[in-house]
Amino acid sequence: MKNKNLRQGVRTGIQMGIVMIFLFLVGAVFILVKLIGDVLPIPPEWSLRSILILIFLLAGAQFSRVTANNAIPLWQDILLKATIAGAVTGLFVGLMTLLFISLQQKGLNLRTYLYQLSPNSLTLWAQGLPAQYAAVFHFLLPLVTYPLGGLLALVFRGLKLKERLSRRIIPTQAFGNHIFAPLTHSLWGKITLYGLVGILLLVVPMRINDYANFILGTVGIYVLMGLGLNIVVGLAGLLDLGYVVFFAVGSYTMALLTAPTPHNILWNFWLVLPIAIALAAIIGVLLGIPVLRLRGDYLAIVTLGFGEIIRVLLRAESLAGFSNGPRGIPKIGQPFLFGIPFNNERDFMYMIILAVILVIFLTIRLQNSKIGRAWIAIREDETVAQAMGINTLKAKLLAFGIGAAFAGLGGALFASRSQFTGPDDFTLMISVNVLAVVIVGGMGSIPGVIAGAFVLKGLPEILRDLESYRILAFGALLVVMMIYRPQGLIPSTRRRLVLRDAKKREGAIEASVPPADERGRS
Amino acid sequence: MGDVIEPVRVRKRFTSYQISQIVVGIAFVAYVTWRLYTTIVIKHSYGLDTWVKFVISGLIIGSVYALITIGYTLVYAILRMINFAHSEVFMVGAFAGFFVFEGLKSFSVGGAGGMPFIDAHPILSIILAFAGGITTSMLTGVTLERIAYRPLRGAPRLVPLISAVGASIFLQNATQLMFGPQRRTFYNLPSLDRNLGWTITVASKPVLITYTGVFTFVLAIILLVSLYLLVQKTRLGRAMRAVSENKQTAALMGIDVDAIISRTFAISGILAGSAGVMWGLHYGQIHSFVGFIPGIKAFTAAVLGGIGNIPGAMVGSMLLGLIESLGPGGLGIDFQLKDVIAFSILVLVLIFRPSGILGEVGSQEKL
Numbered sequence: 001m002k003n004k005n006l007r008q009g010v011r012t013g014i015q016m017g018i019v020m021i022f023l024f025l026v027g028a029v030f031i032l033v034k035l036i037g038d039v040l041p042i043p044p045e046w047s048l049r050s051i052l053i054l055i056f057l058l059a060g061a062q063f064s065r066v067t068a069n070n071a072i073p074l075w076q077d078i079l080l081k082a083t084i085a086g087a088v089t090g091l092f093v094g095l096m097t098l099l100f101i102s103l104q105q106k107g108l109n110l111r112t113y114l115y116q117l118s119p120n121s122l123t124l125w126a127q128g129l130p131a132q133y134a135a136v137f138h139f140l141l142p143l144v145t146y147p148l149g150g151l152l153a154l155v156f157r158g159l160k161l162k163e164r165l166s167r168r169i170i171p172t173q174a175f176g177n178h179i180f181a182p183l184t185h186s187l188w189g190k191i192t193l194y195g196l197v198g199i200l201l202l203v204v205p206m207r208i209n210d211y212a213n214f215i216l217g218t219v220g221i222y223v224l225m226g227l228g229l230n231i232v233v234g235l236a237g238l239l240d241l242g243y244v245v246f247f248a249v250g251s252y253t254m255a256l257l258t259a260p261t262p263h264n265i266l267w268n269f270w271l272v273l274p275i276a277i278a279l280a281a282i283i284g285v286l287l288g289i290p291v292l293r294l295r296g297d298y299l300a301i302v303t304l305g306f307g308e309i310i311r312v313l314l315r316a317e318s319l320a321g322f323s324n325g326p327r328g329i330p331k332i333g334q335p336f337l338f339g340i341p342f343n344n345e346r347d348f349m350y351m352i353i354l355a356v357i358l359v360i361f362l363t364i365r366l367q368n369s370k371i372g373r374a375w376i377a378i379r380e381d382e383t384v385a386q387a388m389g390i391n392t393l394k395a396k397l398l399a400f401g402i403g404a405a406f407a408g409l410g411g412a413l414f415a416s417r418s419q420f421t422g423p424d425d426f427t428l429m430i431s432v433n434v435l436a437v438v439i440v441g442g443m444g445s446i447p448g449v450i451a452g453a454f455v456l457k458g459l460p461e462i463l464r465d466l467e468s469y470r471i472l473a474f475g476a477l478l479v480v481m482m483i484y485r486p487q488g489l490i491p492s493t494r495r496r497l498v499l500r501d502a503k504k505r506e507g508a509i510e511a512s513v514p515p516a517d518e519r520g521r522s
Numbered sequence: 523m524g525d526v527i528e529p530v531r532v533r534k535r536f537t538s539y540q541i542s543q544i545v546v547g548i549a550f551v552a553y554v555t556w557r558l559y560t561t562i563v564i565k566h567s568y569g570l571d572t573w574v575k576f577v578i579s580g581l582i583i584g585s586v587y588a589l590i591t592i593g594y595t596l597v598y599a600i601l602r603m604i605n606f607a608h609s610e611v612f613m614v615g616a617f618a619g620f621f622v623f624e625g626l627k628s629f630s631v632g633g634a635g636g637m638p639f640i641d642a643h644p645i646l647s648i649i650l651a652f653a654g655g656i657t658t659s660m661l662t663g664v665t666l667e668r669i670a671y672r673p674l675r676g677a678p679r680l681v682p683l684i685s686a687v688g689a690s691i692f693l694q695n696a697t698q699l700m701f702g703p704q705r706r707t708f709y710n711l712p713s714l715d716r717n718l719g720w721t722i723t724v725a726s727k728p729v730l731i732t733y734t735g736v737f738t739f740v741l742a743i744i745l746l747v748s749l750y751l752l753v754q755k756t757r758l759g760r761a762m763r764a765v766s767e768n769k770q771t772a773a774l775m776g777i778d779v780d781a782i783i784s785r786t787f788a789i790s791g792i793l794a795g796s797a798g799v800m801w802g803l804h805y806g807q808i809h810s811f812v813g814f815i816p817g818i819k820a821f822t823a824a825v826l827g828g829i830g831n832i833p834g835a836m837v838g839s840m841l842l843g844l845i846e847s848l849g850p851g852g853l854g855i856d857f858q859l860k861d862v863i864a865f866s867i868l869v870l871v872l873i874f875r876p877s878g879i880l881g882e883v884g885s886q887e888k889l
Contacts, residue, residue, distance in 0.1 A: 022696070025700045026696055026699045026700055027699060027700075111702075113621070113624065114700060114701065114702075115699065115700060115703075116699060116700065233680070237678075237680055239680055239683055241687065289542070290869050290872050290873040291869075291872055293539075293876075297603065297604045297679070297683060298872060298876075300604065300606075300683055301818065301821050302872065304818060305822070305865045305868060308814075308861065308865075309861065309862050309865050312858065312859065312861055313862065315858070316858050317856070317858070318858070318859070428814075432687070432691055435684075435687070439684055468698075469699070471691060472692060472695040472696055472699060474688070475688045475689065475691030475692030475693070475694075475695060476688065477688065478684055478685060478688025478689075479669070479670045479688040479689055479692065482670075482674060482677075482682070482684050482685040483670075483673045483674065486677065486681050
């Protein structure tokens with residue numbers, strides 16, 4: 001028993017130690033301090049301390065988790081384990097502190113190698129103390145906080161707050177249905193609901209300033225692309241990592257056909273818009289033909305490659321006569337409607353809203369059509385879908401083409417709105433952002449994609465400081481979502497059920513096979 | 523009674539896909555022949571010495587690709603999944619090698635004013651750099667599997683793939699945040715200088731074969747041969763092959779599947795890590811996105827050779843390296859577009875022979 005405590009404690013301690021060192025080196029601790037400092041009038045030392053204490057309390061709380069045989073662990077065990085883990089974490093963090101702080105106080109500039117460790121950050125970390133005291137401080141902090149966290153969690157568990165709360169309050173999902181059911185299930189309810197949303201969409205862009213409209217417009221373009229990728233990834237189950245290609249095709253079609261610089265064609269926006277959409281769809285089908293006959297993984301990497309290629313091609317000096325090369329295309333045409341030019345963010349906001357509504361309508365219709373069901377069948381099991389008489393290649397090509405068309409629309413609007421486009425607008429990160437929107441929101445779910453776009457694209461616009469951490473967080477988010485919540489924030493009903501079944505099946509298999517370390521010993 | 527049953531004659535028809543295959547094939551062959559004819563016969567764009575230079579650099583880059591490709595192929599053979607984050611395993615190895623060099627540069631032997639360690643013991647330094655790179659990459663690979671892939675075994679195919687993409691993005695950006703966005707230059711060892719080498723004479727013109735190039739090539743071949751022996755001759759290799767055939771059956775035969783998968787990631791990490799250090803030694807510059815392009819190329823090479831097939835991976839990599847370095851010159855196009863050539867190869871392979879050069883034809887399960 002003791003031995004087990006020791007092992008568990010040391011393991012958790014090492015894990016947390018590595019995580020802490022990582023957070024320190026990446027500079028996440030310091031950016032958090034800065035964020036808190038922007039919002040609340042707390043001196044940085046204290047916000048650093050409270051962040052650390054919070055992290056360690058949470059880590060300590062893990063020890064009071066209910067064990068496998070449904071027993072609440074004893075407080076002695078918790079204390080012992082937490083103290084051991086605290087000591088190990090403290091050792092890691094303390095030694096790291098000793099190393100870096102003493103190197104810095106010797107006058108070495110750590111920033112040449114470790115980019116985040118500016119002298120200010122290091123002084124903050126050391127709390128103005130000399131290296132050895134700072135190290136002792138960082139050693140003692142987890143050592144004291146871990147057991148505290150464990151015991152606090154135990155106390156909370158004893159209070160049974162969770163059960164009391166859940167008994168009092170109706171579970172959230174049922175709560176939502178309670179409110180929305182009359183609205184979504186009767187005709188007048190629907191009319192009221194849509195009327196309200198419509199009025200909101202009409203009024204909001206008028207009441208907010210240009211910058212807010214710009215951000216909301218970006219979110220809207222991401223909703224467009226997200227809905228397009230949602231058809232490809234969410235419905236048909238094809239992982240497309242080069243979605244930016246179709247975005248680029250849309251943008252460049254709009255740019256080349258309406259801008260004065262490379263070709264001086266100067267066509268009307270409304271004429272070019274369908275051309276851009278159609279071209280994106282055609283390119284989608286052409287790219288799809290060689291790859292879609294194969295299973296998913298190839299598609300992922302080939303599309304990833306295409307995403308890179310399009311940038312290389314657009315940048316290439318040898319093709320500059322056609323695409324204006326790395327300089328990009330300025331002065332892209334903007335739409336006129338009844339002689340009135342669309343030239344500010346608000347007008348474009350309305351247009352994007354219109355496009356989003358159109359695309360949502362199309363998606364809903366597609367989802368519930370024969371082809372939509374065919375896509376879902378392919379996503380679930382391609383072989384079975386084929387046996388059911390679905391022409392899988394055709395269905396997949398259609399998904400790819402329609403997804404591409406949506407991205408083309410988004411790209412055309414994007415180019416016309418910003419009046420400039422260049423190869424650097426079309427990086428891999430766009431594909432990744434859109435993918436994250438779809439996956440975080442919930443694959444195959446329209447409200448999910450909209451929510452995802454707001455969370456992933458709207459929120460970081462407000463927290464500009466986090467720019468460099470955003471993509472890092474996307475990566476981590478993709479992994480974490482896949483492990484803990486593969487159905488996304490707002491899952492589509494079908495997908496939720498499928499994943500639950502898969503988990504059940506897997507659980508059944510796991511139960512019949514002994515755990516790995518036992519097998520290894522025998 | 524005496525009737526002879528006439529064999530039913532089925533007129534062979536081409537499907538529309540086969541027709542388009544033929545059209546694309548003819549167009550491709552015609553284009554390549556035409557371009558090659560113009561550059562080589564008509565224009566004489568390059569002398570023989572330049573072609574030799576192209577071949578040499580193709581072989582070197584091909585051998586680096588081979589080490590990365592093996593990682594994709596091994597993992598694919600066992601888990602039927604593309605380890606997207608493999609290119610980052612490579613990158614991490616390169617960074618570790620760089621930091622070992624920087625560390626060894628900073629302290630000197632024989633008291634103050636002595637030579638830096640790295641100049642005093644260059645061979646030992648190189649060994650240490652490789653050890654650092656290999657260890658870091660191996661740990662990264664194993665941790666990656668443990669955190670991002672193992673909890674997802676048995677989930678729908680798309681799920682681990684997305685997780686892998688996430689891990690790849692995470693590692694790239696974490697490295698960039700930690701070590702900064704600037705490019706890093708590997709220390710240029712005086713005894714293994716990047717710009718020195720043997721000079722041979724081709725068509726009465728000098729052609730430089732760099733020491734680092736030869737070093738990279740030879741070391742890569744040694745590693746590849748030992749990997750092949752490991753997979754074919756040892757107990758671990760046999761277990762790996764068994765797991766790749768069928769996990770359940772392998773588990774019934776007493777193989778610890780999890781441990782084998784973990785070791786496969788370790789082996790891929792070792793090869794990728796050494797490739798990373800070689801990249802640093804030969805090309806000199808690294809940054810946090812250095813793995814991206816070699817990663818995609820290595821995947822291309824894996825498909826070209828037949829994914830899941832180890833000799834195929836080696837052949838595919840060498841071939842891809844050669845195509846890539848000879849291609850722009852041979853076709854007489856912009857050198858900026860060499861990545862486009864590699865990718866066109868991938869698409870062509872997928873059109874004509876998705877199972878690759880050495881892959882088994884018709885093994886749909888593996889595609």
